[in-house]
Amino acid sequence: MAKKMSSSITILLVIFALQCAITLASDPDPVQDFCIPNPKFGALRTPLHNILPCKNASEATTDDFIFSGMKVAGNFTDMGIAVISVNPTVFPGINTLGMSFIRSDLKVGGINPPHFHPRATEISHVVEGSVYSGFVDSANRVFARVIEQGEVMVFPRGLVHFQMNVGKNPATIFGSFNSQNPGNQKIPSAIFGSRINSELLEKAFGLSPKQIRTMRRKFDPKRVS
Ligand SMILES: *[C@@H]1O[C@H](CO)[C@@H](O)[C@H](O)[C@H]1NC(C)=O
Ligand SMILES: *[C@@H]1O[C@H](CO)[C@@H](O)[C@H](O)[C@H]1NC(C)=O
Numbered sequence: 578m579a580k581k582m583s584s585s586i587t588i589l590l591v592i593f594a595l596q597c598a599i600t601l602a603s604d605p606d607p608v609q610d611f612c613i614p615n616p617k618f619g620a621l622r623t624p625l626h627n628i629l630p631c632k633n634a635s636e637a638t639t640d641d642f643i644f645s646g647m648k649v650a651g652n653f654t655d656m657g658i659a660v661i662s663v664n665p666t667v668f669p670g671i672n673t674l675g676m677s678f679i680r681s682d683l684k685v686g687g688i689n690p691p692h693f694h695p696r697a698t699e700i701s702h703v704v705e706g707s708v709y710s711g712f713v714d715s716a717n718r719v720f721a722r723v724i725e726q727g728e729v730m731v732f733p734r735g736l737v738h739f740q741m742n743v744g745k746n747p748a749t750i751f752g753s754f755n756s757q758n759p760g761n762q763k764i765p766s767a768i769f770g771s772r773i774n775s776e777l778l779e780k781a782f783g784l785s786p787k788q789i790r791t792m793r794r795k796f797d798p799k800r801v802s
Contacts, residue, residue, distance in 0.1 A: 604675035604696075604756050610634065612673040613641045614665065631672075642670040650682035650749070657687020657742070665757055677759060679752040683708065683742035690765055691739045697759030698734040699752050703727065706748025712738035737764060770796035 612631035644663055651659040659682040665672040677697075681689060683706070691713075701710060703724045711721020712732045723743055724730050732738040734755075742748040763770075768778070769792040778789050 604758075605673075607673045607675070609673075611637065611642075611670065613637050614669050614672050644668040644670070647680040650747075651680070653682070653684060653687075656690060657684035658682070658689050671757060673757070675755060675757060677754050677757045679754075681740075681750045681752060683740065683748040683750070685742055685745065685747065687742050687748075689740040690763055691737050692761055692763040693735055693737045694732075694754060694756075694759035694761055695735055697754035697756035699732040699738070699754050699759070700729055701732060701740070702729045702751045702753075704749045704751050706742055706746055706750075707744035708748050708750060709741045709743045710738070712736045765792075766796045766798065768796075769793055770798050 609631070611634070613636075615630045615632035617632075644667070646667060647661045647663060651661040653659045661680045662677070663671075663679060664677040671677060683689065701724075703710075703726055705726055707726070708724050709721065710724045710730045711719055713719050714733075714736060721739075740750070769789075775786065775789050775793075778784070779786060782789075784792070
C-alpha cells in the first residue's frame, strides 16, 4: 500500500515538473488587468519588465494603451531593412501582457537576414508587397515561398527564419510575438560578430584565417555602417 502511494506520488511529481517546464516556457500570466510601469521607478531599461512596479490602475489613461510610433518606416540598414520593435520599453501599456510586435519595411531586394527569437513564435503579416519568407526546422527542412499582400506566415518559436522583398515596390510587414521580450539572435552576427574563438570558427566552417577575418570585419558590432 505504502509502496503504491509513493509511486503515485512520484508520478504526480513528474507530471508537476513537466507542467512547470511547460508553464515557464512562456511569459507568466498577468495577475491584474494591466500593469503600466510606474515612471517614478525609472525608465524601462531592463529586460526584467515583469518585476517593475505598476502605477496605480486609477491613474492609467487611454493613451497608455495606444502606440503611435510606427505610422512610418524606421531607419534602413545597409541590408535594406528598417525595423521598429514595439515592446514595453517603448509601449508601457503592453507590459506583462505576454506579447510584443514590430513593423518592418524592406526596400526592393532588401533582406531580413536569418535570425530566430528564443522566446517567441512570430506571426508575420505582409501589409504591402511580395516577400519571400521562410524558416528552417531542426531537421534543416526549409519551408518558404513568396507571401503576397494580405497573407500571413508563422515562424515557430526558436526556429531560424528570413525574408526578402522580391517585389517591384517597397514592402511593409507587421510581426507579432507571443512574448513581451522575444529576443533576437541574428545568425551572421551571433557567429561572426561575437568573440567566438577564431580557430574554432575556421574548423566549423572550413574557412581560412583570412576568410574568418573578412567575416569578422563585416559583422563587427562596432563597425560603422
Ligand atoms: C490607488 O488610487 C486609489 C484612488 O486614488 C486609492 O484609493 C488607492 O488607495 C490607491 N492604491 C494604492 C495602492 O496606492
Ligand atoms: C532613426 O534615426 C534617428 C536619427 O538618428 C533617430 O532619432 C530615430 O529615433 C531613429 N528611428 C528609429 C525608429 O529607430
